[in-house]
Amino acid sequence: MATQYAPEQKQLALQILRDSGGDINAAHLKTGVNERTLYRWRNDLWRSWRRQSESPVLPNPPKPLPQFEDDLDAMAFLRQQIMSELLNLANNFQPDMNYMTPAKRVQLLTQLTDRFIKLDVHLNARQEEEIEYVYEYEVEHHVEKEPDPEGMVWNDREWVPIGEE
Numbered sequence: 001m002a003t004q005y006a007p008e009q010k011q012l013a014l015q016i017l018r019d020s021g022g023d024i025n026a027a028h029l030k031t032g033v034n035e036r037t038l039y040r041w042r043n044d045l046w047r048s049w050r051r052q053s054e055s056p057v058l059p060n061p062p063k064p065l066p067q068f069e070d071d072l073d074a075m076a077f078l079r080q081q082i083m084s085e086l087l088n089l090a091n092n093f094q095p096d097m098n099y100m101t102p103a104k105r106v107q108l109l110t111q112l113t114d115r116f117i118k119l120d121v122h123l124n125a126r127q128e129e130e131i132e133y134v135y136e137y138e139v140e141h142h143v144e145k146e147p148d149p150e151g152m153v154w155n156d157r158e159w160v161p162i163g164e165e
Contacts, residue, residue: 005033014041075123082116 005013009031017027017038024042028035068074089109152159 003034003037005037009033010041013038014045017042072123075119079116079119079123082112082119086112086116 013027013031013033016030017024020026020030022042024035024038027033027038031038066077068077086109089105089112153162
């Protein structure tokens with residue numbers, strides 16, 4: 001037969017459960033209330049909170065995506081976004097430790113850095129494909145003029161006999 005608890009006992013048990021950080025075993029030892037009952041009360045309390053709470057509102061509504069002329073511009077935008085996220089993570093490494101363990105944060109930084117490097121290599125390769133190389137060169141042609149063995153010489157327009165230059 002199930003044990004009946006007074007509403008005050010239930011409130012006290014839930015308060016102890018909350019103070020112990022949700023540790024069912026610790027609350028059971030302090031109150032003497034069955035562990036299954038504590039689980040049920042905790043779930044009921046959580047469900048009632050969910051019904052009462054409003055639907056979550058995003059802190060910043062999503063921005064519309066910018067339009068890009070080609071894939072290269074879209075990739076450059078993505079590269080810029082990854083770089084800003086990497087800098088943000090690195091800048092807030094110590095203060096955000098409450099939300100993520102250092103190992104997870106390092107893993108996230110490593111993965112983002114890896115993606116950034118791969119994207120950078122891909123972008124550089126694509127940019128090199130689009131480079132048009134223009135070669136400009138000048139040719140200098142030099143010919144030494146020797147006097148004609150038959151007595152003719154070149155006067156920059158025609159061959160003339162030597163002495164009539």
